Amino acid sequence: SQTIHQWPATLVQPVGSPLSLECTVEGTSNPNLYWYRQAAGRGLQLLFYSVGIGQISSEVPQNLSASRPQDRQFILSSKKLLLSDSGFYLCAWSVWRDRYNEQFFGPGTRLTVL
Amino acid sequence: GQQVMQIPQYQHVQEGEDFTTYCNSSTTLSNIQWYKQRPGGHPVFLIQLVKSGEVKKQKRLTFQFGEAKKNSSLHITATQTTDVGTYFCAGPDSNYQLIWGAGTKLIIKP
Numbered sequence: 001s002q003t004i005h006q007w008p009a010t011l012v013q014p015v016g017s018p019l020s021l022e023c024t025v026e027g028t029s030n031p032n033l034y035w036y037r038q039a040a041g042r043g044l045q046l047l048f049y050s051v052g053i054g055q056i057s058s059e060v061p062q063n064l065s066a067s068r069p070q071d072r073q074f075i076l077s078s079k080k081l082l083l084s085d086s087g088f089y090l091c092a093w094s095v096w097r098d099r100y101n102e103q104f105f106g107p108g109t110r111l112t113v114l
Numbered sequence: 115g116q117q118v119m120q121i122p123q124y125q126h127v128q129e130g131e132d133f134t135t136y137c138n139s140s141t142t143l144s145n146i147q148w149y150k151q152r153p154g155g156h157p158v159f160l161i162q163l164v165k166s167g168e169v170k171k172q173k174r175l176t177f178q179f180g181e182a183k184k185n186s187s188l189h190i191t192a193t194q195t196t197d198v199g200t201y202f203c204a205g206p207d208s209n210y211q212l213i214w215g216a217g218t219k220l221i222i223k224p
Contacts, residue, residue, distance in 0.1 A: 043216040044157070044202065090156055096210070100164075102147055103204075103212060105156040 002027035006091050006106035013113055019064075019078040021109050023091030026072065031093040033074040034103065035066055038088040050074060086113045116141050116207050120215030128223050133190040135218035137203035144206055146179055146186045151217070152199040190220070198222055 003026045013019060025031055035047040046059045048066035056066050063082060067075045074091060088110050092103040117140045127133050137146065145164045149157040161170055163179035163186060170177045174197075176189045190197055200219045204212040 041219075044214045046211065046214075049211055100145075100162055101206065101210065101212075102159040102162055103149075103157075104159065108156050 002093075002104065004091060004093055004104055004106040006089075006109055008109060009107060010110045011112070013081050013111065015083055015113055016080050019076070019081050019085070019111070021076040021089055021091075021111075023074040023076075023106055024072055025074075025093045028072070028093065028095055030071060031095050032101075033068060034092040034094070035074065035076050036090040036092065038090060038108075040087070044090070048076070081113045083113050086111055116213050118203060118205055118213045118215045120203055120218055122218055123216065124219045124221060126221045126223050127193050129195060130192050133193050133197070133220050135188050135201050135203075135220075137186045137188075137205075137215050139184045139205050139213075142183050144183075146183075146203055146205045147212065148177060148186075148188055149202045149204065150199050151202065155199075157202060193220065193222060195222055 005024045007022060033050045036044045037047055038044050047064060049057050050068045053068055053071055056068060064076060064078050088108050090108045091106040094101045094103045119138045121136050125133055145162050147162045148160040150160055151157045161177050163170060163177055166183050167181045168179040174191045178187045186203055188201055198220055200217040202217045203215040207213050
C-alpha cells in the first residue's frame, strides 16, 4: 500500500531564516507530487507540482522553491522566510488510473514564522 | 482562468439536521472530486464523479454531478458529530491539475 510522509509536523522559525520541508512517498512509482499551503480556516493554495524528477511547475510567484531530486521525494525550500509564509503545508501525490486521479495527502507541517 | 466556486463558506446545523454544499465550475469538468478535512487534519479523498448526472451514495452522504458537468453537490442526511470538518470539491483543469473550491465548513451547534 502507498504511504506519504512529511516532516517535521510542526515548525517555528524566525523571519529571515531558511526553510526545508521534505515529503516522501512509498509504494508507488512516478507519482505526480504537489505542495499546497493552507492559511488558517482557508482553502488550499497550490504552490508547486511535479510530474517527474527535476520537473517543477510553479503556480504562485513567491519566495519559495521546490525540488524533486528523486522519483518519490519532493522538497519545499525558502532562503528567507517571511511572516506571510506561516501556514499549514501539505504534500500530496496522485497517479492517473483510467480517468481517476485522486490526490492523497500527507499529515502536513504547521509552520509559524515569528 | 478556470474557477471552482463553492458555497456556503460555513454551515451551522443542529445534530440530526441535514447539510448541503454546492460546487460550481466556470468550465465543463471531466470529473469532480470531493474531500473531507477534519479539524487539525489533512484532506481525505471521499469520492470522484465522472458521468453526467451521476449520483453516488456513501451511507448518509449523497454526491451529485450535474447534467452539464459544471456543478456538483454533497448532501449529508442527519448530521452527526463525526461529520464535522471542511468539505472541498475539486475539478481538473486543462493540465489535469486540480482546481479546488474554497471549502464549506460544517459546524454542529452545541
